[in-house]
Amino acid sequence: MIVVGLTGSIGMGKSTAAAMLRRMRLPLFDADRVVHQLLASGGAAVAPVEVMFPGVRTAEGGIDRSLLGRRVFGDPEALGRLERIIHPMVAAREKQFLARARARRKPIAVLDVPLLFESRGAARCDYVVVVSAPAMLQRQRVMRRPGMTDARFAMILKQQMPDAEKRRRADFVVPTGLDRKLSLRRLRAIIRLLRTGKPPSVSTGARAVNNHRRRGR
Numbered sequence: 001m002i003v004v005g006l007t008g009s010i011g012m013g014k015s016t017a018a019a020m021l022r023r024m025r026l027p028l029f030d031a032d033r034v035v036h037q038l039l040a041s042g043g044a045a046v047a048p049v050e051v052m053f054p055g056v057r058t059a060e061g062g063i064d065r066s067l068l069g070r071r072v073f074g075d076p077e078a079l080g081r082l083e084r085i086i087h088p089m090v091a092a093r094e095k096q097f098l099a100r101a102r103a104r105r106k107p108i109a110v111l112d113v114p115l116l117f118e119s120r121g122a123a124r125c126d127y128v129v130v131v132s133a134p135a136m137l138q139r140q141r142v143m144r145r146p147g148m149t150d151a152r153f154a155m156i157l158k159q160q161m162p163d164a165e166k167r168r169r170a171d172f173v174v175p176t177g178l179d180r181k182l183s184l185r186r187l188r189a190i191i192r193l194l195r196t197g198k199p200p201s202v203s204t205g206a207r208a209v210n211n212h213r214r215r216g217r
Contacts, residue, residue, distance in 0.1 A: 005122055009163050013133055017129075021187060028109075045085055052081055074155055128172070130173050
């Protein structure tokens with residue numbers, strides 16, 4: 001089974017690309033969605049997060065993600081403590097997802113992970129697809145989000161690998177800035193290529209990174 005990583009910086013259109021891949025009937029693991037489930041009422045992360053960050057639990061029994069975000073935003077030490085709770089749980093869910101996909105003999109499975117490179121998750125993938133858009137469009141998209149400010153956006157960008165570096169490391173880049181039909185055609189072409197079993201045409205740098213990932217598997 002080919003494991004494809006899907007990633008991209010904030011506001012680059014990753015969610016749209018993920019929806020397109022789902023419509024192609026590809027099994028897709030949504031790391032963000034899993035985190036939301038873990039922090040929702042009854043989620044496995046609620047109790048340990050409440051112990052580590054008292055006062056972030058809602059009356060309904062889940063975690064107030066906005067309040068939690070304010071507690072860890074701009075505080076690397078606090079963020080690290082949160083990640084040590086959440087990341088192993090997400091990794092376990094991902095492992096279960098891949099096992100199910102293999103058991104169902106799926107030829108391709110997709111891991112939708114926002115910080116794939118930053119968390120060194122690319123080592124778990126055979127190929128990585130990066131979605132990318134012009135910086136001006138990225139900013140327009142992000143600033144439309146509730147509660148977003150220039151300072152918050154700048155801090156998020158500082159915590160993420162630059163888009164240019166992600167594109168350099170990618171096996172495939174999908175543009176999302178002009179036309180959704182163009183993005184869809186690009187994604188379909190990538191999946192067709194992977195299904196044929198032919199090696200992708202990638203840059204030397206990306207191929208070197210991909211070979212390194214495979215050696216580490």
